[in-house]
Amino acid sequence: MDVWRVIGRYNNVLVLSKKNSVLVLEINGKIPKVGESVRVWYNRILTGKELKAKLLAHFDEELAFKIFKTPGLLGFLYEISSGFEKKYIHFLKMFVKHVVPKRFLEITEEKKRILKEFLPKALETRGIAFSRKFSLREFFRFVDENFSRKTTPEVDDKTLKRAISMRKAIFSSEDHDVYQLDLPSKKGIVRGRYILIPFKGKTILIMFKKEDLPFVSFCVKKDLDLSFLKSFLKGNVTVEKRKSSWSLVWRGREVIEFDLPDKEIIPKPERISDQSVMDAVFLINDLLDESVRFLSLPSFGVSEIWWEKSSSRAILVVNTSHFGKVVADVFLEEKNLSVRFYAERNLEELSLHAVELKKDLESIGLFAQLFFSRKDPMIWEGFNAYG
Structure with missing residues (x-):
């Protein structure tokens, strides 16, 4: 059982100090009043009661030394963290670790206001659920921009x-000609000016007069008829990412499945973040030691990036939605890379990607070690450390 001194109180939040450590309790x-001494034991505080x-x-x-040395810092931490809520603690500890006291003391009230408004946006917002629904033309453009072009020997232009x-x-029409062929084809093909669709034992060939399409193969999941073909040519179909596959949807049914790698490719947003967030990022960096930089990209779901240069x-x-909060602690020394992952939930599922990720990293010349930890870096030492 240890004796702590009360150095701050905010509503039902109590700040205690002992041997140059600071404990924040609810x-x-x-x-107790500021200046009083209390005893702490597990999840109890003993005063007269x-x-x-x-x-x-x-x-x-x-x-704690930074907090003692910097007047007003403790109250500022309380205000920007909604009373030291768990989701803010990682940011607070990194911020206190790298803040320059002199710079903090010079910050204006207006800048403090901007920072108070910023944190909920950065630390609480999940990544935007990017649309995975395309028109047919948009989908072909998407494939062209995000997947490398390939060729296939199955059917050449001369054939x-x-x-x-x-x-x-x-x-x-002025845009395309459509032919019905006896040419057998197990899979559908999009390439250049042509689309071949397996169709009731035959093959439908669509030849575009003005377009050059990227290569992608596909399989037909449902029997198709001429009404589908007319909808297809008019663009009255959509392409959607459903689980791990890209499917062409017609009248609410998945009728075609495209053969594309099972990778979540994120379209480039027009703006990586709203301007108020970016203003706050620059303000935070103005308060930090030059050896570390901070970045936040809420539109990608990345609430914190801390880069320790030295x-x-x-x-x-x-x-994330599926894994909750995910933390990656990355350390690179020459070509040796170490990454420690923590996931708020479904950690075992996340760790299944370790082999694939390690291969990808080693393919670019890095010697990678990946670790998956159940220890939540957001939860710091408990009462047991003080009893």
């Missing part, structure tokens, strides 16, 4: 030209 009951307590944060000697040389088009270390905190 308690139910009568809050036993009070239940909840650990919010602990600042070790290094961080296609011979196949349609003596045939009459069954549909024709040690080639980066810490990324990402908000």
